[in-house]
Amino acid sequence: MAAFIIEGGHPLSGEIQPQGAKNEALQVICATLLTSEKVTIHNIPQIRDVMTLIQLLKDVGVKVAADGNTYTFQADELNLDYLQSNEFVQKCAQLRGSVMMIGPLLARMGKATIAKPGGDKIGRRRLDTHFLGFERLGAQFHHVAERDVYEIQAQQLKGCYMLLDEASVTGTANIVMAAVMAKGTTTIYNAACEPYLQQLCKMLNKMGARISGIASNLLTIEGVDHLNGTEHTILPDMIEVGSFIGMAAMVGNGIRIKDVSIKDLGIIPNTFRRMGITIKEEGDDLYIPQMRHYEIQSFIDGTIMTLADAPWPGLTPDLLSVLITVATQARGSVLVHQKMFESRLFFVDKLIDMGAQIILCDPHRAVIVGHDRKLQLRGGRMSSPDIRAGIALLIAALSAKGTSRIDNIEQIDRGYEDIEGRLNALGAKITRLP
Structure with missing residues (x-):
């Protein structure tokens, strides 16, 4: 210590x-999982939580290149078997930001695994908003008791209307990243509207997503078939x-x-x-x-x-x-x-x-x-x-x-x-x- x-x-x-903003970095780095094309992100802070997340993406198979505080990510050859490993679960448990990998993986690959994430010891930080949002989009959860993880699957996410039980920043980010490639239109009311979330939505739109209502608590997302690469600068x-x-x-x-x-x-x-x-x-x-x-x-x-x-x-x-x-x-x-x-x-x-x-x-x-x-x-x-x-x-x-x-x-x-x-x-x- x-x-x-x-x-x-x-x-x-x-x-x-x-x-660069830590909370924005965790979101936009997870969003690179949504495309097989290169995504370049500037002004990434080289701090412990962010570096842990980047290493986790590398372990999943994302290609990462760094030049100072500029990083390029390409998720064209993901190792989905690694998501089932105990090593992956243990690393997720060390970082709360890892929970935001679920939305992109669910949207693009149709499945994800979640363990109880780590982070600050500042009291109860529930994940209900994430789970309820994914369920509304059509995902199904299965608890694996021996590993104490949840496996999440969805052959095709479908857009819907949802009223979030709380304006959770990470919950909103996760649901938005899942919904951008869902079939149909998703409306999220009581959405978080922090600058981090605004930045994520702007980046996703540059990648080809169709998100309106940015900076408000009412987001409308028209699903698209795929997303492209882009370039983004963190606040x-x-x-x-x-x-x-x-x-x-x-x-x-x-x-x-x-x-x-x-x-x-x-x-x-x-x-x-x-x-x-x-x-x-x-x-x-x-x-x-x-x-x-x-x-x-x-x-x-x-x-x-x-x-x-x-x-x-x-x-x-x-x-x-x-x-x-x-x-x-x-x-x-x-x-x-x-x-x-x-x-x-x-x-x-x-x-x-x-x-x-x-x-x-x-x-x-x-x-x-x-x-x-x-x-x-x-x-x-x-x-x-x-x-x-x-x-x-x-x-x-x-x-x-x-x-x-x-x-x-x-x-x-x-x-x-x-x-x-x-x-x-x-x-x-x-x-x-x-």
């Missing part, structure tokens, strides 16, 4: 470039952009975040502004000046500010951990309501050990009373429970007095590429222990 040693208290300054990762905004507020001495695709950030910049953080938009860059003090706004009626996650265009749950950390040094108080996952707030115990004033009301709500920089967090030893809590703890350690150690940084590596190298270039003092 690797670890970071962080020497806190060093102000950061300079420019930093966000990587900057909006979660990383938000993480850098929080870092700049806590320990920045003037930081510019380059080429962020402001139009695709949604409510994120304004959420940080509600925390009192100054964010200047200059071209497609964000500049955050040194914030000696920042004051949390209240609602118009004077009541305490509440931040809650919600499906797009609401606030992404992936940034609540960072916002909690930023609030510890703000002037004022804020209630954070994490609605989607019941274990994501448990990392606040580690912030409390560092001196933060946080009341964990229940698994979903926490009240943060800001120190207004009158009391500096103190360094300590902690472990990263998931990707987003990991980066939040790293930001806390950068601002803390003394030296901190974060164990289990493989979790951070799943979502952030060479994070210590990029932050050290801004003036941080982070050492990786193997």
Whole structure:
């Protein structure tokens, strides 16, 4: 298990470039299974989860060529026997993103296998939306008890109308990829409409799919017989952009975040502004000046500010951990309501050990009373429970007095590429222990 040693208290300054969006990468890479022609994808982040998925595609028989952050995929000779192997099941169990291979394989090959996928330990993350959507399209499931997997088959998927039980991003992506080659028209209501999903649909349309309603929660998909190759560029990762905004507020001495695709950030910049953080938009860059003090706004009626996650265009749950950390040094108080996952707030115990004033009301709500920089967090030893809590703890350690150690940084590596190298270039003092 690797670890970071962080020497806190060093102000950061300079420019930093966000990587390609992790969540978009997982979707569009899986979509390459839908065609036998070459698909080239630019700006792929070289992070643990994405590299694990690419290796999984190689194992299935996809030809992969890399040139920096540009990858070319060609799925013209798939090894379907490998899908039945225990090795495949074990690798899928290590990566939640592997679940999005089901839709493309079901659409093109008529069968797929699914094991319980891995990923962050942030509470229950059910797959019902995926299963119900595939069933509506005509797929059949068979549970293989001795291997604890589900085998899914469909000779010919058929378009239909469906109302999703939740606006699941991965569920919508999976169903869309299955429906693009179904017979007839598929209508998906209560579909997720995050920028990742929009990008996937735009890429599929360039491949020959017929998807309308992109960016709304009502998608209409006219099935086609086959898809072609294409070229696609992944957006900057909006979660990383938000993480850098929080870092700049806590320990920045003037930081510019380059080429962020402001139009695709949604409510994120304004959420940080509600925390009192100054964010200047200059071209497609964000500049955050040194914030000696920042004051949390209240609602118009004077009541305490509440931040809650919600499906797009609401606030992404992936940034609540960072916002909690930023609030510890703000002037004022804020209630954070994490609605989607019941274990994501448990990392606040580690912030409390560092001196933060946080009341964990229940698994979903926490009240943060800001120190207004009158009391500096103190360094300590902690472990990263998931990707987003990991980066939040790293930001806390950068601002803390003394030296901190974060164990289990493989979790951070799943979502952030060479994070210590990029932050050290801004003036941080982070050492990786193997």
